[in-house]
Amino acid sequence: MKMLGYIALVILTGVFVMTGFNKVSGSEMMVQTFEGFSYPAWTMYLIGAVELLSAVGLLIPRTRMVAAGLLTFILIGAVGTHLIYGQYAALGFPAILLVANIIVLLIGMRQMEEEELDAFQAIS
Numbered sequence: 001m002k003m004l005g006y007i008a009l010v011i012l013t014g015v016f017v018m019t020g021f022n023k024v025s026g027s028e029m030m031v032q033t034f035e036g037f038s039y040p041a042w043t044m045y046l047i048g049a050v051e052l053l054s055a056v057g058l059l060i061p062r063t064r065m066v067a068a069g070l071l072t073f074i075l076i077g078a079v080g081t082h083l084i085y086g087q088y089a090a091l092g093f094p095a096i097l098l099v100a101n102i103i104v105l106l107i108g109m110r111q112m113e114e115e116e117l118d119a120f121q122a123i124s
Helices: 002-024 028-036 041-059 064-084 092-123
Strands: none
Touching: 002 028, 002 041, 002 092, 028 041, 041 064, 064 092
């Protein structure tokens, strides 16, 4: 079961590497998307950089929670933007990624609780 979790984490990381790279490289599709939402161009590059850094952070146990948290905020913004602009057909992908990031956060919180319990029991 643990191996399945790692495979899912690597796939999630790959998705954010691709989406982040598309933004920081200024792909025409991303430029048009951000212009269509009337967002300044610099936001595309900032979000892309955060996605790339967070993708790496997902693979490092010590930074996984922070990375998943940052990505969750970005995805809430993406879902919200699509809702505001009535792009319901485009909601699926960011919504699935949002749920995946929330799962990463929940698993991370559970692991932290288990580690704290183990540490407390070791002291007792």
